[in-house]
Every structure is written in structure tokens, then in C-alpha cells.
Amino acid sequence: MNEELSAAGRIRWGWFIAWAAVMLLLPMVLEDTHTLTVLTIWSLLALSLGLMWGYAGILSFGHAAYFGLGAYAYAIASINFGESTVALFLAMLVPAMLAAAIGAMMFFGRISDVYLGVITLVVSLILFKFMNATAGDVYRIGDARLGGFNGIPGFPILNVPGFPSMEIWGTPFYYVVAVALLLCYLLSRWILYSTFGRVLLGIRENELRTELLGYNVPLHKTAIFSISAAMAGLAGAFFAMWSEIVTPGLFALGQSAEVIIYVIVGGLGTLVGPMAGAILLGFLKLLLGEQTLIDNSLVMGLILVLAVLLVPSGIAPQLAKFRKRYIDRLFRQRSGSSGRRRRKLGGSGNGKESS
Amino acid sequence: MREPIVDTRELTMRFGGVTAVNNVDFVLREGELRCLIGPNGAGKSTFFKCLTGQYILNADNGRVHICGVDVTGWRPYEIVRLGVGIKTQVPSVMNGLTVYENIWLSARRVRDRRGSDEETRAVLDELDLGPLSRRLVGEMSHGERQIVELGIVLAQRPQLVLLDEPAAGITGSESEKLVTLIHRINENAALIVVDHDMQFVRMLGAEITVFHQGSILIEGHADDVLSDQKVREVYVGNRAA
Numbered sequence: 001m002n003e004e005l006s007a008a009g010r011i012r013w014g015w016f017i018a019w020a021a022v023m024l025l026l027p028m029v030l031e032d033t034h035t036l037t038v039l040t041i042w043s044l045l046a047l048s049l050g051l052m053w054g055y056a057g058i059l060s061f062g063h064a065a066y067f068g069l070g071a072y073a074y075a076i077a078s079i080n081f082g083e084s085t086v087a088l089f090l091a092m093l094v095p096a097m098l099a100a101a102i103g104a105m106m107f108f109g110r111i112s113d114v115y116l117g118v119i120t121l122v123v124s125l126i127l128f129k130f131m132n133a134t135a136g137d138v139y140r141i142g143d144a145r146l147g148g149f150n151g152i153p154g155f156p157i158l159n160v161p162g163f164p165s166m167e168i169w170g171t172p173f174y175y176v177v178a179v180a181l182l183l184c185y186l187l188s189r190w191i192l193y194s195t196f197g198r199v200l201l202g203i204r205e206n207e208l209r210t211e212l213l214g215y216n217v218p219l220h221k222t223a224i225f226s227i228s229a230a231m232a233g234l235a236g237a238f239f240a241m242w243s244e245i246v247t248p249g250l251f252a253l254g255q256s257a258e259v260i261i262y263v264i265v266g267g268l269g270t271l272v273g274p275m276a277g278a279i280l281l282g283f284l285k286l287l288l289g290e291q292t293l294i295d296n297s298l299v300m301g302l303i304l305v306l307a308v309l310l311v312p313s314g315i316a317p318q319l320a321k322f323r324k325r326y327i328d329r330l331f332r333q334r335s336g337s338s339g340r341r342r343r344k345l346g347g348s349g350n351g352k353e354s355s
Numbered sequence: 356m357r358e359p360i361v362d363t364r365e366l367t368m369r370f371g372g373v374t375a376v377n378n379v380d381f382v383l384r385e386g387e388l389r390c391l392i393g394p395n396g397a398g399k400s401t402f403f404k405c406l407t408g409q410y411i412l413n414a415d416n417g418r419v420h421i422c423g424v425d426v427t428g429w430r431p432y433e434i435v436r437l438g439v440g441i442k443t444q445v446p447s448v449m450n451g452l453t454v455y456e457n458i459w460l461s462a463r464r465v466r467d468r469r470g471s472d473e474e475t476r477a478v479l480d481e482l483d484l485g486p487l488s489r490r491l492v493g494e495m496s497h498g499e500r501q502i503v504e505l506g507i508v509l510a511q512r513p514q515l516v517l518l519d520e521p522a523a524g525i526t527g528s529e530s531e532k533l534v535t536l537i538h539r540i541n542e543n544a545a546l547i548v549v550d551h552d553m554q555f556v557r558m559l560g561a562e563i564t565v566f567h568q569g570s571i572l573i574e575g576h577a578d579d580v581l582s583d584q585k586v587r588e589v590y591v592g593n594r595a596a
């Protein structure tokens with residue numbers, strides 16, 4: 001890898017292995033992986049938005065649309081197929097295709113950023129409204145009834161591919177989700193390393209310039225939008241398996257807003273930040289959910305405001321800065337001591353050096 | 356005679372009531388160097404934007420042929436792929452990326468990864484940007500960013516180069532260097548250079564096209580054009596010293 005190109009596409013393998021080890025060893029310490037699983041799922045969702053927003057500069061106000069769509073696609077397909085493998089695939093394909101269609105319309109149609117935000121928002125609103133209105137027997141896809149406000153319960157959970165009766169749940173399910181997250185992280189890094197990813201950075205920095213270099217900007221934006229939607233859809237499918245029911249609430253604006261907050265608080269423009277943000281704030285959300293005294297979204301909003309004021313670049317970049325400063329100081333101390341040694345060895349009588 | 360590389364027929368661009376470019380018939384031939392001058396608001400930058408698809412042209416805008424191809428309805432990236440490089444008036448660079456990355460991304464469109472690394476180093480050397488290669492472009496001065504943008508344009512080795520006020524923010528000996536560089540680019544490419552600085556335009560020693568209120572006022576050799584009465588009137592003596 002070329003040292004001159006920025007770190008966006010570089011994997012720090014030491015950190016990665018340590019992180020992977022922690023994730024895979026955690027179930028041995030915790031007796032309950034249920035919470036851990038959902039936090040990992042939210043991390044995956046945050047990663048999908050962080051990749052698109054942080055590196056291509058595309059903010060979707062309705063990212064939950066793809067999360068929800070993945071969940072619904074999984075539920076509907078798994079009921080019809082009676083197992084999870086094809087359904088899991090469709091849970092990525094359906095959101096990816098919707099995103100490709102909407103993305104192509106927005107990006108080739110040269111719609112400005114503001115309208116882009118509005119459109120992504122409206123898409124998730126429409127899905128929310130539509131799914132709410134699908135009560136009754138007419139709304140069914142194959143064997144699956146959409147169920148309106150009540151959603152779809154009782155679909156098959158994850159099974160070993162080819163063996164519908166061998167279901168994966170509990171800690172093994174956590175491992176599947178964790179490995180999926182690790183793989184998606186590696187995929188994201190690889191994308192950022194590739195020329196495709198470099199062009200995305202160019203688009204984020206200066207869309208006109210990137211186009212004037214001869215790159216097909218709308219195509220690149222549509223592609224990353226679609227990839228991000230597929231990742232969100234995968235997270236949605238996992239969430240469906242985890243909660244064993246899908247409801248229109250998945251499409252709710254609050255859901256989209258939460259992901260945006262995870263990304264901002266964790267650190268926009270990094271991959272680790274959004275995932276860390278999801279884990280921290282997701283955990284907090286679960287804790288708050290156990291009480292009724294304080295309103296949940298109020299706290300999230302407050303955290304967002306505080307984060308924007310106190311750590312505007314996000315937690316992950318802030319930690320990186322601390323680390324650098326710490327290492328810098330270590331380094332300076334060491335070079336300082338070697339300087340002292342040099343003075344002792346050869347610099348006797350030279351008054352200038354001690355000043 | 357050499358083939359036209361830019362050929363516009365009745366090129367027109369209107370913004371509401373303003374006609375920024377008005378019925379322009381303009382021809383630039385392969386290997387030619389041309390200066391485009393004219394007072395503020397004459398339509399020079401708009402003319403460049405029409406040539407590069409930054410305003411997508413339709414049938415009402417007249418005709419533009421680049422390298423012999425009609426580019427009506429083309430997007431910028433499609434026109435650029437004909438071998439066109441443009442330095443915009445306001446430096447258009449990728450501020451959050453390093454000098455190296457800016458130039459590399461340009462080179463990468465026409466070369467493989469390794470070739471892009473080699474080309475990037477070559478361009479850095481050519482422009483004396485080597486020591487700055489890891490600097491973030493956003494942290495550099497206006498003049499430095501102009502040079503980086505030139506590097507971005509050069510890295511694709513285009514056959515048509517459009518430079519909109521490359522000498523802005525560049526002074527003294529730097530502008531002499533720039534003249535040398537432009538002449539060197541001209542060895543392999545046709546160029547149109549927009550500038551206000553008559554000193555600079557004289558140093559380039561090229562044919563001159565004068566724009567005024569969206570139309571071509573006069574075309575010809577530097578000495579003839581710069582001493583022309585109409586041109587002096589247009590500039591009201593302020594710059595045409």
C-alpha cells in the first residue's frame with residue numbers, strides 16, 4: 001500500500017485483531033448475549049451510515065427505511081421459503097435495489113443536498129405509513145400477512161444454510177452477527193482503499209472537481225448509497241431475528257435520527273466512531289428504557305447537543321488525538337533524555353546548549 | 356491546417372435577462388495557445404463552463420464541438436474524457452486531501468495504480484511541489500492551491516487545457532515560472548488562458564481573443580489587440596496599460 005495515500009483505506013491489524021478478540025471473547029464473560037447482540041446490530045447499522053455519510057458526504061435522513069425494509073424483506077421471505085438463507089440475501093438485495101433506484105433518481109437528476117435530505121426522509125415516512133395501513137387479509141405477499149400496525153410475528157429465525165431445522169439463536173447467533181460486523185468493517189476498509197473509495201473521498205471534498213477529473217460522480221454516489229442500504233438491510237434482518245417480530249416502528253423517524261446521533265457522537269468521518277457510538281448510546285438507551293422517569297429521546301437529544309458542543313469531531317477522533325498526544329509526549333521525553341545524554345557526553349563548557 | 360479542437364457555433368448562454376455568452380463563434384486548433392481577455396463580467400468563465408459541460412448545453416445554446424465531437428447534452432465527466440483539463444477561476448481542489456492525493460486521484464483516472472504513483476511524483480517534481488506532497492491542500496495559500504490545481508490538470512496529460520486566471524495570487528518570479536510552464540504544456544496540448552494581467556498576457560506571447568459583453572470583440576496578435584482603440588475603451592484605460 002502506498003504510504004502517501006491517506007489512512008482511510010488502511011487497516012491497523014493490531015487494533016483490529018484486539019477488537020475482534022474482545023468481541024468474540026465477550027460471551028465467555030457475560031452470561032447474557034441478548035443485549036450484546038442488539039448492540040452489535042446497531043453498530044452494523046451505524047457503520048452503514050458512517051461509511052456513506054462520513055466518506056462520500058451523503059447524509060440520509062431516512063436510513064431506517066433500509067433497515068426496516070431489510071427486516072420486512074427477511075420476515076416475508078423467510079415465511080415463504082421456510083428458512084433463512086435466501087431471505088437473508090433478499091434482505092440485502094431489496095434495500096439495495098430501492099436505494100439504487102432512489103439514488104439514481106436523486107444523483108443523476110442533480111438534486112441538491114437539501115432535497116436529498118427531504119427525499120430520504122419522505123421515503124421512510126411513506127414506508128412507515130404504508131406498513132401501518134397493511135392490516136387485513138388483502139395485504140399479503142405469498143404466505144406472509146403484512147399485519148399493519150401489529151407487524152409480522154412468528155417467522156423463521158436464522159438457520160444453518162441448507163438445514164432449516166438447525167436454528168441459530170442465543171450465543172451462536174451473537175457470533176454470527178459479530179462476524180458479520182467484522183466482515184462489513186473489513187469490506188468498508190477495502191472499499192476505502194480501492195479507487196472507488198478514493199473517488200468517494202474526492203466527491204466528499206469537492207464534487208465538481210471530481211466530475212471535472214472525468215469520474216462519473218452520480219454513478220459513484222448511487223453505488224455507495226446502494227451498498228450502504230444493503231448493509232443497513234442486513235442489520236435489519238438481524239434485528240428481525242433478534243426481536244422475532246417486525247413492526248412499522250422500524251421505519252419511524254426516531255430510528256433514523258438515532259443512527260445519525262450514533263454517527264455524530266461517535267465521530268463522523270471514521271468507521272470505528274459510528275460503531276462505538278452505537279454501542280455506547282445504544283446501551284444507554286436500553287438502560288433508560290427500563291425506567292419511565294426520563295424520556296428517552298430527550299436524553300438522546302441532550303447527548304447530541306453536549307457532544308456537538310464538547311467533542312465536535314466525535315469520540316473516536318478525540319480519543320485518537322489523546323493517544324497521539326500521549327505518544328508524542330513519550331517520544332518527546334525520550335528524545336529529550338537522549339539530548340541530555342548527548343550534552344553530557346560532548347557538550348561540556350558550551351553555555352549555549354543549556355539555554 | 357491543423358484540426359480544430361474547440362469549435363463553437365453561435366454559442367449562447369443566458370441567465371434570466373443576462374446574456375453571459377452571446378453568439379460566439381470561436382475556433383481553437385490543435386497545439387494552439389490562446390489568451391482570452393475581457394473586463395469583469397465579459398463572460399469568459401461562463402464560456403469555459405459551457406465548453407466543459409458545467410452548464411449542460413441544449414439545442415438553444417448553439418453548437419460546441421470538442422475534438423470534432425458535438426457535446427450538446429454532455430455531462431462534464433464525459434467531455435473531460437475527450438482529453439480536456441480545466442483549472443477553474445476559484446481554485447477547485449479537494450481541501451481535505453493531501454497534495455499527493457489530489458494529483459493521484461487525477462492521474463488514476465487515466466492510469467493504473469502504479470502508473471498513477473509514478474505520474475504523481477513526476478507532476479510533483481515538475482511543479483516543485485515535492486516537499487509539500489503530504490500537506491493538506493486546505494491549509495495552503497491561494498497561490499499554492501492554484502499550482503496544485505495545475506498539477507491536477509497536468510496529471511491527466513489532456514490535449515486541451517483551459518486555465519481560468521492561473522496567475523491570480525501569483526507574483527513576480529512565480530509568474531515567469533508559470534509562463535514557462537504554460538509554454539511547456541503547450542508542447543503537447545492546446546490551451547486557452549484567461550487572464551486580466553496584461554503583463555502576463557504579453558509574456559505568453561499568444562494570439563488574443565477579447566470578450567466583451569458576451570461576444571468576441573476582436574481577435575489577433577498581442578500587439579495589435581492591446582493597442583486597439585476599442586479594446587482600450589472597453590477596459591477604460593484601467594488595465595490595458
Ligand SMILES: Nc1ncnc2c1ncn2[C@@H]1O[C@H](COP(=O)(O)OP(=O)(O)OP(=O)(O)O)[C@@H](O)[C@H]1O
Nearest residue numbers: 370373375393394395396397398399400401402444
Ligand atoms: N450562474 C449565473 N447566474 C446568473 N448570472 C450569471 C451566472 N454566472 C455568470 N453570470 C453573469 O454572467 C456574466 C458573465 O460572467 P462571467 O463570470 O462569465 O464573467 P467573467 O468574464 O469570467 O468575469 P471575471 O473576469 O470577473 O471573472 C456576468 O454578468 C455574471 O454576473
Ligand SMILES: [Mg+2]
Nearest residue numbers: 399400401444
Ligand atoms: Mg471569470
